[in-house]
Amino acid sequence: MTESLDATDWSILAELQRDGRLPLTELGRRVSLSASAATERVKRLEAAGVITGYRADVDLTKVGFLVLAVVRLKYPGSRHEPLHRLLGERSEILECLRTTGDDCYTLKVAATSMAHLEQLINELAQFGGTTTNLVYSHTLPYRGPQRP
Amino acid sequence: MTESLDATDWSILAELQRDGRLPLTELGRRVSLSASAATERVKRLEAAGVITGYRADVDLTKVGFLVLAVVRLKYPGSRHEPLHRLLGERSEILECLRTTGDDCYTLKVAATSMAHLEQLINELAQFGGTTTNLVYSHTLPYRGPQRP
DNA sequence: CTCTACAGCCGGGAATCTGCCGGTATCTTT
DNA sequence: AAAGATACCGGCAGATTCCCGGCTGTAGAG
Structure with missing residues (x-):
């Protein structure tokens, strides 16, 4: 829970902040991980409260x-x-x-x-x-x- | 392109701003539309530049x-x-x-x-x-x- | 008024993605 | 060295997305 983020976690956060709908398979590809490993990390980040949600961005x-x-x-x-x-x-x-x-x-x-x-x-x-x-x-x- | 948004579009925007990863099937259910109709509207909103993207929200x-x-x-x-x-x-x-x-x-x-x-x-x-x-x-x- | 064109919606099926399982390698602990 | 924990991978079942053809209601032309 108090664990720090490694470089892969930061890459995942960067990708998901750029495109929150990136499929986990593609996300895994981009961070050099299998889809299931990427999924596991994303779930962990969500559970830890690092990722608080996903939002559509609207042009005001x-x-x-x-x-x-x-x-x-x-x-x-x-x-x-x-x-x-x-x-x-x-x-x-x-x-x-x-x-x-x-x-x-x-x-x-x-x-x-x-x-x-x-x-x-x-x-x-x-x-x-x-x-x-x-x-x-x-x-x-x-x-x-x-x-x- | 210059078309205005109807009440359904606004509902879709509200839902996707609350949860950008909402599956289109569930989105359709919430706005009383079939999944394919909801998909079509979302695509239109994206193409028109109303929805500019999706982002993960990170707790600073x-x-x-x-x-x-x-x-x-x-x-x-x-x-x-x-x-x-x-x-x-x-x-x-x-x-x-x-x-x-x-x-x-x-x-x-x-x-x-x-x-x-x-x-x-x-x-x-x-x-x-x-x-x-x-x-x-x-x-x-x-x-x-x-x-x- | 009727016919045609078009926009919006629906349902279905193929391709893709997600969630879950077991198995493997590495590292730490005992 | 053995046991346990962690992170990863591959594969499969179920869910989701994408694309297509068909249906309905409205608007405009004839």
Whole structure:
């Protein structure tokens, strides 16, 4: 359980982060392992919680979310439940990081229009001061963590 | 190609964002479609670029990246190529958003230790002023965009 | 109104993949 | 040296995916 990952495990993680639907036979081929050995390692990684799941990646602009923004929320209070409830209800809030510094939360928010974004910001502003920056572009194709 | 998505498409996206490895037979069952019809829709979504890929989700702390930070980079220059090269080389930089406002870039950075983070910040600081906030926790299980 | 074209869906069968089993080699422990 | 543990391989049964032909409902042309 506390075992560390070897080079093969890292290769497997790299492959599955690039293509989560890679068949185990092909995965085995790429990491120079038989399909069953590769399967066993993947299962182990899943059971250990290293791989937490598999997700389809959706192009936000292709589904109507044309506006992406980073919102920093200064939340002076200590009662975080109402905010967490909002986060759970609003799927437009794609990511929420609680951070050090003046701004307790950094959110990534998707909206279909400026009006939509404004409404989301208004909801968030109930909790504290917000700082919003629109996102021009994602500069990176996600590849996830690699071997340190 | 410019076609909009119907409710079934949204259901498919929701299911595949929750579990990208859902078998097409089970997917069809969940959205009340035959396996072949579900397959056809998924293929169409992939071909249209709505689904851009599938990824395994990796727990950063389980693979040794114990430190997560949000770094904002004020980059006054106009030559972005060197920065982009760094982003491509450093897989610790998980995400890079180019934004409006004083800070041109907002980065999500993973590191194995404070020393490692410091080194990354130093590399980034060559390009401009940085503001770094450590991340206590991810508050959200990713579920991706849902029907607007 | 009818006919044709087309899009979406269904079912079936071939090819492929997954999950499970037993067997082998290597390394550690006793 | 023997016993045990670990990681790997090959093979097979069952499940899944892929591809095909056929069916139905809608839209547009005649």
